[in-house]
Amino acid sequence: MEQHRYLHLIELDHARMRETATRDLAAPVPSCPGWTTADLLKHVGDTFLHKVETMRRGTWPKPWPPEPDPNGPGAYLDRAMAGLRGELTSRKPEEQALTWYDPDQTVGFWARRMALETAVHRVDAELAAGEPITPIPTDLAVDGIDEILVTFLAFASRQWPEDFGAALAGADGRAVSIAAGADRLLVRLAASGVEVSRDDDPGEASISGAPQDVLLWLWRRADGAALTFDGDPELVKRLGDLLKEATR
Structure with missing residues (x-):
């Protein structure tokens, strides 16, 4: 899959996840025992920003994760999405990037990983809301x-x-x-x-x-x-x- 396709799908799933999860930030997430939807949004925001900082620095960011956003988990997720969007639109998929998967040390690895991360957690938000799962392409x-x-x-x-x-x-x-x-x-x-x-x-x-x-x-x-x-x-x-x- 092309990087622009991954980014397009991340955008769609980010929007759906945010819209669904922010209706009730205290709702339990049945597929992630012990989490609320607020925890879910914080986790995805942390994950996005971790990959942004990894691509920028060329090393794993420490200390991690950041402090909670005073504007709430929805705003934090949006900020993280903006950072990820910026990195993936400004870099070519074949550019070098540190990853935990030795065979693929490229930006393209993170585009793929974040698209699939977002899709699965968007499903988590829908399960928490008791809503039908939006089809995964x-x-x-x-x-x-x-x-x-x-x-x-x-x-x-x-x-x-x-x-x-x-x-x-x-x-x-x-x-x-x-x-x-x-x-x-x-x-x-x-x-x-x-x-x-x-x-x-x-x-x-x-x-x-x-x-x-x-x-x-x-x-x-x-x-x-x-x-x-x-x-x-x-x-x-x-x-x-x-x-x-x-x-x-």
Whole structure:
């Protein structure tokens, strides 16, 4: 996806999140236990500004996070969005930028990451408000499935295997096939780390559904009622346990 597309989607989801969450800043967020919508907006604002400062400085900003904005979480989110907009419109996606993902040290990594961060947390705001989920565009949902499986799960399970504990140590090399619309990924769970490939192998378990439904299940924002599961349910559960650690 192009950087201008990511920025356009961030703008849309920022607006929807702000409009939804600021109606009741004390509303609990069911998908983020212990958070209110005020906490949600503060978190997204912190995340935006952290990436802005990282791109500007070329190093992780410290101390962090900033003090709460006296004008409230909605105003803080708007200020953070303005900063992110400025960085992403003034930089090319191929420009160097510090990231935690060793294979991609570019501004484009953060454009993608912030678009998916905003989409998932916009869903959180809608869940808190008890409102229908605004559809996630198919191109972003497919991209997000790739990101969470490759960038979060596969990379992290090899880079920091100690963080995954028994869920990774007990993996035996069997695979889960994930079909999101026409897109297919094979996720092989092994004690040495998770491997993700584009493979039509059915695996020992499978998950299939529309891209949005798959993405939201992977991020634990949906219970999977809209998906089709087949094969070994324990293998699917192990995948879920590993994803929980990868996105903690």
